[in-house]
Amino acid sequence: MDNTSGMDKRQLRQYFLAQRQQLSPPQWQAKSQQLCEHLSQQALFQQAKTVCAYVSYQQEADLSSLFSLPKVWGLPRCVNKQLLWSTWHPKAPLVPDKYGILVPELTAPLLDPTQVDLILVPTLAGDRRGYRLGYGGGYYDRLFAQPAWQAIPRIGIVFAMAIVDYLPADPWDLPLGGLCTEIGYWEREN
Numbered sequence: 001m002d003n004t005s006g007m008d009k010r011q012l013r014q015y016f017l018a019q020r021q022q023l024s025p026p027q028w029q030a031k032s033q034q035l036c037e038h039l040s041q042q043a044l045f046q047q048a049k050t051v052c053a054y055v056s057y058q059q060e061a062d063l064s065s066l067f068s069l070p071k072v073w074g075l076p077r078c079v080n081k082q083l084l085w086s087t088w089h090p091k092a093p094l095v096p097d098k099y100g101i102l103v104p105e106l107t108a109p110l111l112d113p114t115q116v117d118l119i120l121v122p123t124l125a126g127d128r129r130g131y132r133l134g135y136g137g138g139y140y141d142r143l144f145a146q147p148a149w150q151a152i153p154r155i156g157i158v159f160a161m162a163i164v165d166y167l168p169a170d171p172w173d174l175p176l177g178g179l180c181t182e183i184g185y186w187e188r189e190n
Contacts, residue, residue, distance in 0.1 A: 028062070035181060085116070086104040113149050122134070127164050157179075
């Protein structure tokens with residue numbers, strides 16, 4: 001049994017963010033590297049030509065070791081409460097947005113959802129049903145509610161210490177197809 005039962009989403013966010021921030025930089029890098037190794041072995045990832053990812057923020061798992069792989073990468077930008085995805089190449093500059101998150105420059109071409117094979121979703125906590133806890137802005141919920149983005153496979157990227165049996169879910173929450181951690185990959189059963 002985990003010690004998060006009975007917490008609401010706000011309390012869970014504070015708890016899991018504090019847990020993650022307790023990782024030392026070497027622990028965080030080691031866990032991130034292990035997670036990337038597990039992810040790179042998944043057929044869904046290997047077969048994807050265009051992958052929407054993210055740049056680590058607040059000690060989210062660092063995916064940068066994957067960016068040298070021969071894929072088209074998309075990174076998000078928050079615009080008017082929506083996520084827009086721009087193509088990005090590892091040698092292209094990144095600039096901080098209003099939240100301090102590194103994003104592609106405004107001149108980077110936008111990705112059309114029909115081009116996207118896989119979305120790697122930053123996840124503060126996940127449960128065994130495939131539900132995720134984010135930061136509470138609803139950006140990914142709104143993205144997944146759009147018909148053009150609904151069918152694209154999505155994997156939550158999360159450290160194993162933040163996997164619980166149950167997270168509170170709202171009616172608009174859509175489960176992820178799986179979760180990848182530093183100790184392995186878990187696929188949600190349909």
